[in-house]
C-alpha cells in the first residue's frame with residue numbers, strides 16, 4: 001500500500017476541519033487535509049446551510065468567536081474589518097432575534113476555502129474525494145490512517161491526527177470511548193425552491209399543507225413550516241424534512257438519504273399545488289448530502305456539561321467560547337419552532353482544551369460537533385462558528401505539539417490558549 005507522511009493529518013474538511021487545517025499550516029507544519037466530498041465546508045457546502053451560529057452572544061450582540069471564522073466572514077463581505085459586534089455585520093444578513101448571521105452564497109464558500117488552502121500550499125495539501133476508512137494503532141498512538149480514494153487505499157503516517165469527521169470516526173476506530181445521545185437528533189435534507197412569490201398567507205398555508213400531508217400519510221415526519229428566504233426574495237430555503245436515523249450505520253444512513261430526498265419532493269409538490277406563492281415555483285436543488293446533527297461524541301479528558309453552561313465554569317485551558325442556546329431537535333414533528341425543551345440561553349462559556357482530547361490515544365484530537373460534551377451541552381457547542389473555533393484550536397495545538405516534539409494528548413492546553421490569543425483567536429468568554 002502507498003504511504004504518505006505528514007506532520008498533521010486533518011480528517012474531514014467541514015467547519016472544524018477547514019479551520020484546523022488552516023491553523024496548523026499557518027503555524028508552519030506540514031499538513032494534509034482529507035475530505036470525502038469534492039470541496040470543503042462541511043454542513044455549509046455539503047448540506048447547504050449558510051449560518052455562522054455561535055459567533056454572537058445574543059443578549060449583548062458581542063462576538064465570542066474571532067480568529068478564522070471571523071476572517072471567513074470578512075473575506076465573504078459579511079463582517080467589517082475589526083468587527084466585534086452584531087452591528088458590524090451586513091444588516092441584511094443577520095437576525096437579531098436569534099443572534100444569527102449567514103453568508104449570502106454557499107458556492108462562494110467552496111471557492112474561498114479552495115483559495116485559502118492553495119494560498120498555504122507551502123505547508124498545506126488537500127485531497128478531496130478521499131475518505132478516512134481505518135486506523136492502525138499501536139501502544140496508544142495512531143501510527144497510520146488508511147484513506148480510500150481513486151488511488152485505492154493509502155496509509156497516511158502523521159505525527160498528530162485531528163478527527164473533524166463530525167462522527168468521531170477516527171477516534172472510534174482507534175478504540176477511544178465515545179457516546180451517542182438517546183434519542184439521536186434527526187437528520188434533515190435541506191433544499192431550495194425558486195420563483196416563489198410570497199404573500200401574506202404563504203407561511204400559514206405552507207404549515208397547513210405539511211400537517212395535512214403528514215396526517216394523510218404522505219409525509220412521515222417534518223418540522224414546519226421551515227421555510228426561510230435567506231438567499232433571495234423569491235427563493236425559498238427549506239428546513240422542513242426530519243428523518244430519524246443513525247448516520248454511523250451505513251445502511252441506516254443510506255435509508256435516511258433516500259427518505260430525506262423523497263420527503264423534500266413531497267413537500268415541494270404539496271406547496272406547489274396548494275400554497276399561494278408557489279404556483280410557478282421550481283425545485284432548484286437539495287443537499288448534496290442530507291445533514292447529520294448528532295452521532296458519536298468522544299468521552300474526553302474533560303466533558304462539557306449542562307452544569308458548565310449554567311455556571312459558566314471557568315477553565316485555565318479554555319480554547320474557545322460557546323454561547324448558542326440549547327438547540328435540541330427532536331425526532332418527531334414540531335410546529336413553528338424546530339427545537340424542544342427550555343431552549344436555555346447560556347451566558348458565554350469556556351470550552352476546555354481537554355474536551356478535544358480523547359482517552360487512550362495520545363496523538364489524536366477531536367474537534368467539531370463530536371468533541372467531548374454531554375447531549376445537552378453539545379446541543380449548544382455543536383453549531384458552526386463554535387465548531388470552527390474548536391477546529392482552529394486543534395490545528396494550533398497539533399502544530400505546537402509537532403514543533404515541540406510532543407503529542408497533542410500531553411500538551412498543556414494553557415499553552416494552546418496563549419498561542420491562540422496571540423492571533424486574536426481562542427476564548428472571548430469575558431466581555
Ligand SMILES: Cc1cc2nc3c(=O)[nH]c(=O)nc-3n(C[C@H](O)[C@H](O)[C@H](O)COP(=O)(O)OP(=O)(O)OC[C@H]3O[C@@H](n4cnc5c(N)ncnc54)[C@H](O)[C@@H]3O)c2cc1C
Nearest residue numbers: 012014015016036042043053132291292368369383384387
Ligand atoms: C440539518 C442541520 C441544520 C443545522 N442548522 C444549523 C444552524 O442553523 N446553525 C448552525 O450554526 N449550526 C447548524 N447545524 C449544526 C452544525 O452545522 C454542525 O454541528 C457543524 O457543521 C459541526 O461542524 P463539524 O466540522 O463538526 O461537522 P461538518 O461541518 O459536518 O464537517 C464534517 C466533514 O467531515 C467529512 N467527513 C465525514 N466523515 C469523513 C471521513 N470518514 N473521511 C473524510 N471526510 C469525512 C464530511 O464530508 C464533512 O465535510 C445544523 C446541522 C444540521 C445537520
